[in-house]
Amino acid sequence: MAKLALLAVIASLLGAVSCEFPVYAGYGFPRPNPNMPFAFPFPPFFSPASPAPGLRVGYYTHNGRCPQAEKIVRDAVEKATAGEKAGLIRLFFHDCFVQGCDGSVLLSGADTERTAFPNLSLRGFEVIDAAKAALETACPGVVSCADVVAFAGRDASYSLSSGRINYRVPAGRYDGKVSRAGDTFQNLPPPFGDLNLTTAMFAAKGLSQDDMVVLSGAHSIGRSDCSSFPDRLPPVANSSTAMEPKLAQQLTGTCSAGGSVNVLQDAITPDKLDIQYYTNVLSRNVLFNSDASLTTSTETEGLVEFYAGKRPLFRGKFLGPIQWNHDFEDAMVKMGYIGVKTSAEGEIRNTCAFINKP
Ligand code: HEM
Structure with missing residues (x-):
């Protein structure tokens, strides 16, 4: 009964949102309004990370x-x-x-x-x-x-x-x-999200703000479609999080080709999962607002500086660039506990793209 009531509230919120706001670049999110702080209306859908019964290292051996x-x-x-x-x-x-x-x-x-x-x-x-x-x-x-x-x-x-x-x-x-x-859209953080929104969406999964900062380091690899950051071009004047002007100018050119255009997330070490991301955040050479907004609180900015190697000591820890590897490992393991299903709730699929035939 409680679940039904929750679903009804969510359904009405979804209806209200889709009527009032234009959809954001196909992403399925309401477009942020600069005059109004973006409040994310959805409660967490699924159980957050917890030590699920049955998960163990070496399970298959x-x-x-x-x-x-x-x-x-x-x-x-x-x-x-x-x-x-x-x-x-x-x-x-x-x-x-x-x-x-x-x-x-x-x-x-x-x-x-x-x-x-x-x-x-x-x-x-x-x-x-x-x-x-x-x-x-x-x-x-x-x-x-x-x-x-x-x-x-x-x-x-x-x-x-x-x-x-x-x-x-x-x-x-x-x-x-x-x-x-x-x-998907009420559970996956959007690229235009600010620090409050992104932090809240990680918290809904049982992950901390630190986990979020650590895992965002994965944006030191791979690519993005231009349609994922239209809010960043042209850069907003006098904003402490606006994209670095040279990168903005270059991306404006590249993205103006139209259609689906992909750009590198980290132009300096594009295929290396490394701490270059944190230097990029500090110099505003990042694509998304969610990346750039990591400098908008003293705590997250401090952690970014620590991982970038710009701060020798942070919360009693040394050697941020090395620490980041360990913290990334721990956060990936923690993420792997989110909403894990047991044999009573799931199955072992024969083919990953389809559920098993009854
Ligand atoms: C903090 C919130 C996050 C937001 C808002 C976000 C958003 C995005 C977006 C919009 C893209 C580009 C998609 C496209 O246009 O092709 C992307 C790419 C990527 N993201 Fe995230 N992401 C977040 C967190 C994460 C996390 C936690 C990981 C993994 C630990 C991750 C790993 C990646 C990778 C590796 C790519 C490049 C994928 C490729 O090249 O195919 N992201 N992200």
Whole structure:
């Protein structure tokens, strides 16, 4: 009954929002109004990160379930391009934030998460499918697609960081049976979000503001479509978070070509998962408002400076650039606990794009 009431409130909020505001560049979000602070009206949809029963490191080696599982995924990721690897890290984030880490982002079909605007640019599905096909040959019906996504996110991080990011993934997730396009936009933070909004959307998943700052470092790799940052061009005059004028001028040129144009997130070390992102944030050489707004509070700015190596000591810790690798590892593990499903709530899919036939 309480759930029904919550759904009714959300449905009415959705209705109110879509009537009053134009949709933001296809993203599905209300466009921010500079004269009105943007209040995000949605409560968290899914259970936040918590130590879910059943997840354990070495899950597939235990009891001989499928000892070669992690190696099979690693081999598939090693064959991927740098762009696909960036896509795999983002895929893990988009999977976990919507319906929990349950492979729901992989499901094909009308009105699934995959068809929603923020997911149209996701990459790496073929890598997941190749790994899953090899797993089904080696150990049929044992390894969940949700775990494949979690392993692949780790292996891509390892590869793009030249081994500096290297962590063990607690596994044993089950695959969900529900995937709805409409769930994506109220759970995935939008690129135009300010610090309050982005922090609140991470908090709704049980992740802290520090986790958010750490994980945003993934914007040191990969690309973005120009349609993801129209609010940043031309840069707003006299704003402390406006894009650096040279980059803005260059992107204005590149993006004016029309159609779908992709640009690098980090022009300096585009394929390296590293701390360059934090230097870019400080010099305002970043694409999204969510990135730039990390300098708008003393705490987050301090952490950004620490990771960038501009502050030798922060909250009693030294060597920020090295610390960032550890913090990124911990935050990825923590993200992997969001809304994990058990055998009672999920299944082990045969093919990642479809739920099993009854
Ligand atoms: C803090 C909130 C975040 C926002 C608002 C955000 C938004 C975006 C947007 C708009 C893009 C470009 C999409 C496109 O136009 O193609 C993007 C790319 C990317 N994001 Fe995020 N993101 C956030 C957090 C994260 C997190 C937590 C991760 C992973 C740990 C991540 C990893 C990536 C990666 C790797 C790319 C590049 C993907 C590719 O090249 O295919 N992002 N993000």
